[in-house]
Amino acid sequence: MATFINFMYRSLKNPYFSYKLTREPQLHEEIMKKSLIAIAAAVALATPASLPAFAYPAGSAPTLGLSTISRLLPGGNVSVVVSRVKKNCSINLSWVGVSGGDTATGLVRATGKTAVLSISTPDTAGIYTLTTNTISSTCAGGSPVALTKSITVGKLASVVAKLATSSAYVSKNPTVSVSGTVKSGSIAVTNANISVVLKRNGSQVKTLTGKTDGYGAFNLNFSGTSYTAGSFTADVTLDGNATYIEKSVTTAALILR
Amino acid sequence: MALVLCIIYAIVRIVLMVLSLQSTMGEVEKLQTAAHNKDLATLSSGLGKASDAIAMADSSAHDPLVQLFGFLPIIGADIHAASVISSDGRLVLQAAQEVTSVSNQLVKAGIGQKALSNPALVASMRDGMSSMNSAVQQLNVDLKDIDPAALHFGLSEKVAKAKTAVSSLANASSRITPLVQVGTVLLEQPDKKRWFVSIQNLAELRGTGGITGAYAIITSNNGKLKLEEYGADKKLLAMGKINYSSYPEELRNLWGVDLADWRDINASAHAPYAAKLLAAGWQQHRGEKVDGVLFVGQGVVSELSGAVGAITVRGNTIDLKNVVSFLSKDIYAKFTDVDQKNAVVGELAAEMFKRLLAGKINAGGFLAAASADATGDRIMAWAQDKTTQEEFVSYSVAGVVSDKFGPNVLVSLNNAGGNKLDAYTTIKADYLLGVCNTDTFTGYQGRRSRVTIDLTNGAPKSGLPAYVVTRLDDSFGESRPKGSNRELVTVYGPVGSESEKITVNGNEEFVMTGVDRNRPVWIFDLQMFPGETKKLVLDLVEPISDDNMELVAGKPVITGPVMLNAPSLSASSTGECSLK
Numbered sequence: 039m040a041t042f043i044n045f046m047y048r049s050l051k052n053p054y055f056s057y058k059l060t061r062e063p064q065l066h067e068e069i070m071k072k073s074l075i076a077i078a079a080a081v082a083l084a085t086p087a088s089l090p091a092f093a094y095p096a097g098s099a100p101t102l103g104l105s106t107i108s109r110l111l112p113g114g115n116v117s118v119v120v121s122r123v124k125k126n127c128s129i130n131l132s133w134v135g136v137s138g139g140d141t142a143t144g145l146v147r148a149t150g151k152t153a154v155l156s157i158s159t160p161d162t163a164g165i166y167t168l169t170t171n172t173i174s175s176t177c178a179g180g181s182p183v184a185l186t187k188s189i190t191v192g193k194l195a196s197v198v199a200k201l202a203t204s205s206a207y208v209s210k211n212p213t214v215s216v217s218g219t220v221k222s223g224s225i226a227v228t229n230a231n232i233s234v235v236l237k238r239n240g241s242q243v244k245t246l247t248g249k250t251d252g253y254g255a256f257n258l259n260f261s262g263t264s265y266t267a268g269s270f271t272a273d274v275t276l277d278g279n280a281t282y283i284e285k286s287v288t289t290a291a292l293i294l295r
Numbered sequence: 296m297a298l299v300l301c302i303i304y305a306i307v308r309i310v311l312m313v314l315s316l317q318s319t320m321g322e323v324e325k326l327q328t329a330a331h332n333k334d335l336a337t338l339s340s341g342l343g344k345a346s347d348a349i350a351m352a353d354s355s356a357h358d359p360l361v362q363l364f365g366f367l368p369i370i371g372a373d374i375h376a377a378s379v380i381s382s383d384g385r386l387v388l389q390a391a392q393e394v395t396s397v398s399n400q401l402v403k404a405g406i407g408q409k410a411l412s413n414p415a416l417v418a419s420m421r422d423g424m425s426s427m428n429s430a431v432q433q434l435n436v437d438l439k440d441i442d443p444a445a446l447h448f449g450l451s452e453k454v455a456k457a458k459t460a461v462s463s464l465a466n467a468s469s470r471i472t473p474l475v476q477v478g479t480v481l482l483e484q485p486d487k488k489r490w491f492v493s494i495q496n497l498a499e500l501r502g503t504g505g506i507t508g509a510y511a512i513i514t515s516n517n518g519k520l521k522l523e524e525y526g527a528d529k530k531l532l533a534m535g536k537i538n539y540s541s542y543p544e545e546l547r548n549l550w551g552v553d554l555a556d557w558r559d560i561n562a563s564a565h566a567p568y569a570a571k572l573l574a575a576g577w578q579q580h581r582g583e584k585v586d587g588v589l590f591v592g593q594g595v596v597s598e599l600s601g602a603v604g605a606i607t608v609r610g611n612t613i614d615l616k617n618v619v620s621f622l623s624k625d626i627y628a629k630f631t632d633v634d635q636k637n638a639v640v641g642e643l644a645a646e647m648f649k650r651l652l653a654g655k656i657n658a659g660g661f662l663a664a665a666s667a668d669a670t671g672d673r674i675m676a677w678a679q680d681k682t683t684q685e686e687f688v689s690y691s692v693a694g695v696v697s698d699k700f701g702p703n704v705l706v707s708l709n710n711a712g713g714n715k716l717d718a719y720t721t722i723k724a725d726y727l728l729g730v731c732n733t734d735t736f737t738g739y740q741g742r743r744s745r746v747t748i749d750l751t752n753g754a755p756k757s758g759l760p761a762y763v764v765t766r767l768d769d770s771f772g773e774s775r776p777k778g779s780n781r782e783l784v785t786v787y788g789p790v791g792s793e794s795e796k797i798t799v800n801g802n803e804e805f806v807m808t809g810v811d812r813n814r815p816v817w818i819f820d821l822q823m824f825p826g827e828t829k830k831l832v833l834d835l836v837e838p839i840s841d842d843n844m845e846l847v848a849g850k851p852v853i854t855g856p857v858m859l860n861a862p863s864l865s866a867s868s869t870g871e872c873s874l875k
Contacts, residue, residue, distance in 0.1 A: 097711030150771030223734025
C-alpha cells in the first residue's frame with residue numbers, strides 16, 4: 039500500500055505532470071480526485087471480503103440472520119435479516135455462481151437491521167452460498183465485509199456402497215462389482231442415477247453408470263475388464279436432481295493379488 | 296430344615312454386613328481426624344482398615360441369599376441401602392487408599408520442586424484420582440435413588456447424612472480430579488515445556504468460559520514447575536494483533552468477532568481453536584514456542600485459593616470464601632481505576648502461583664474450596680504434542696466439542712456488551728428427545744427433539760460500578776437502561792440435526808447459523824434488561840442413524856456454558872427409537 043501511494047506521489051511530481059498541472063489547474067484537481075479514488079479502491083480490493091470487521095466485543099460486526107432455514111426445497115423462500123449495519127445503508131442479496139438466480143434488496147433501518155428480506159432458492163437441489171454486497175467500512179463500522187452463508191437446498195441422501203470380487207487373484211480373471219443402497223432417512227431413493235468410478239491405487243480404471251431400483255439398491259459389474267494387482271476403490275456418486283443433492287462416497291479398499 | 300439353615304445363614308450374613316459397615320463408619324470418623332492433622336501416613340493406614348471392613352460388608356451384600364432378602368417388604372429397602380453403600384463405598388475407599396498412599400510418596404519426593412525421580416508415581420496419582428472420582432460419582436448417583444424415609448433400624452438418619460456428605464464429596468471430587476489430571480500431565484513432561492495459562496474472567500463470558508483477563512507463563516521440566524511471567528490482558532493487547540490465518544475460515548464471521556484481538560479469540564466453545572490462537576499470538580510476538588494452553592476461571596482460582604490459604608492484597612484479605620465474589624464483583628466496586636484493579640489481580644495471582652509452586656498447599660482447604668465451589672467453571676487444557684493432547688481428551692479436560700453423531704447438545708454464551716455483567720447471568724437449559732419416525736432433510740432417519748433455554752440477566756437496575764455496566768457495543772437506538780446486557784447464546788445441535796422452529800418468548804427469531812465441528816449452530820443475539828428472563832426454544836429433527844445407516848443410540852446429554860453461576864441442566868427422553 040505504501041509503495042502504491044509513493045508511486046502516486048512520484049507520478050504527480052513528474053515534470054511532465056507538473057507542466058500540465060501548472061497549465062491546467064482543473065486537471066490537477068481531477069487527477070488528485072482520481073488518485074484518491076484509486077487508493078480507496080486499492081484498499082478495498084486488498085481487503086478480502088471474508089475478513090470480519092474489527093470488532094470488540096463479540097457480535098459487533100454485521101451479521102446475516104436467517105429464520106428457520108431447514109427443509110428448503112428448490113424454488114422455496116429464505117427469510118433473511120441483516121443486522122448491525124448503519125442506518126440507510128443498502129443491502130443486496132444474491133446467490134453466488136447462480137446465473138439468473140433471485141436477488142433481494144433492502145435498506146437498513148434505524149435499529150441497525152433490514153426488514154425481513156425474502157429470496158427464492160435456486161431451481162435445482164444443491165449447496166449454495168447466499169451473499170450480501172460488500173458492506174462498506176462506513177456502513178459496517180469496521181472493515182468492509184461481504185456476509186456469506188452456505189445454504190442447503192433440497193434433501194440429502196445417504197449412500198452406502200461396497201466393492202466385491204469373484205476372486206482375489208487377478209490370474210483368475212475376476213469380476214469386480216459394486217453394490218449398495220441409497221436412502222434419504224427411511225425413504226429409499228428410487229430410479230436415481232448412479233455413477234461409479236473404479237480406481238486402482240487411486241488412478242481411474244473404468245467408469246459405469248446405472249440406476250437405483252425400487253428399493254434404492256444398485257449393483258454394477260465391471261465385467262470384461264482385465265485387472266492388474268493392486269488396491270481398488272470405487273467412488274460412487276448419486277447424481278443431483280430436483281429433489282436430492284449430489285452425494286459421493288468412496289468404498290473401502292479391495293485388494294487384488 | 297434346609298430352609299431354616301438358609302434363613303439363619305442369611306441373617307448371620309446380614310448381621311455381619313451391618314457390623315462391618317458400623318466398623319467402616321468408625322474408621323471413617325478416625326480418618327477425619329487424621330485428615331485434619333494432615334497425617335498422610337495415618338490416613339493411609341486408616342483407609343486400609345476401613346477398606347478391609349467395607350470389603351467384608353461388600354462380600355455379605357453380594358451373597359445371593361442376602362440379595363434375595365432385598366426383595367422382602369419392610370427390610371428390603373434397608374438391605375438394598377446397605378448393599379449400595381458397601382459395594383460403592385468399597386470402591387471409593389480402595390481408590391482413596393491408593394491416592395493417599397501415592398500422595399504421601401509424592402510429598403516425600405518433593406513434588407513440584409525437585410526433579411521427578413519416579414514419573415510412574417505421578418501417573419498413579421492421576422489414575423487413582425480418576426478411579427476415586429468415578430467411584431464417588433457412582434456412589435452419589437446410587438444414593439440418590441435411596442429414600443432415607445423408607446429405612447429402619449436407625450439407618451434413616453445415617454443414610455440421609457451420608458447422602459449429604461457424599462453429594463458434597465462428589466462435587467469436590469468432580470472439580471479436583473480434572474485439576475489433578477491436568478497438573479500431573481504437566482509434571483510428567485520429561486523436557487522443558489512452556490504453558491500459557493489463560494485466566495478467564497467469567498464475568499464477561501466467552502465460548503470457553505470468559506475473556507482472558509490475565510495470563511501466566513509457566514514452564515514444566517521433569518516434575519519442576521516455574522512461574523516465568525504474569526500479566527494482565529493489557530499487556531497482551533499491547534503486543535498487537537494475532538495472525539489468525541490458521542483459524543477455520545467458515546467460523547471467522549460466525550460470532551462477529553475480531554480473531555486478531557486477544558479478547559475475542561474464544562467465541563467458539565471448542566477450546567483447541569482458542570488455544571492455538573493464543574499459542575500462535577505468543578509465538579508471533581514473543582518468538583517463544585508455547586507447548587500448551589490452560590484455561591481457568593474464578594472457580595478454579597477459588598480451589599487454588601483454598602489450597603494456598605488466605606492472601607492479603609492492598610488491605611483486602613482474599614480466601615476461599617470470598618475469592619469468587621471478590622474477583623467477579625467486589626473488585627470493580629473497590630478499585631474503580633482499571634490499572635489499580637489489574638495490579639490487585641496481578642499481585643493476588645503472583646502470590647498464589649508463588650505459594651503453589653513452592654508446595655505450600657493445604658489439602659483440607661483445597662477440598663473445602665472444591666466442595667463449596669458453586670460456579671460453572673471447569674479447567675480446560677490443550678497441548679501441541681499429539682500424545683499429550685490425546686491424554687487431555689481422554690480425561691475430558693480438553694474442552695473439545697464432539698463432532699460425532701449422537702444426542703448431544705451444547706450451549707455456550709458470549710458477552711456482546713463488553714461489560715462484566717455476566718456475574719449476574721444465569722441459565723436453565725433442558726433437552727428433550729421426542730417422537731420417532733421422522734426423517735431429516737439431511738438424509739437420516741430421525742426423531743424430534745426440543746431444546747429450551749431460560750436466560751436471565753439478574754443484574755440490579757442500579758448500584759453497580761460504571762466499569763461493570765458499560766455497553767461497548769454500538770447502539771442502534773434500542774433502550775439500554777443501566778444493568779442491561781447483550782448476549783450471544785450459541786446452541787450446538789447434534790450432528791446432522793436441523794431446526795424446524797426457533798422462537799424467543801414465543802416469537803419466531805432470526806438467528807445466525809453455521810457449522811462448527813460438523814455440528815449445526817444457532818446463535819441468538821439477545822438484548823437483556825436487568826431482571827429480565829428470555830425463553831429460547833429450538834424444535835429440532837435429529838438423526839437416529841449415522842452415515843452408515845446404523846442406529847445412533849445413547850442417552851441425551853446437554854452440556855452447559857462454562858460460567859460463573861453454575862447452569863441448571865436437564866435432559867430426558869420419551870424412549871428409544873428404532874430404525875425402519
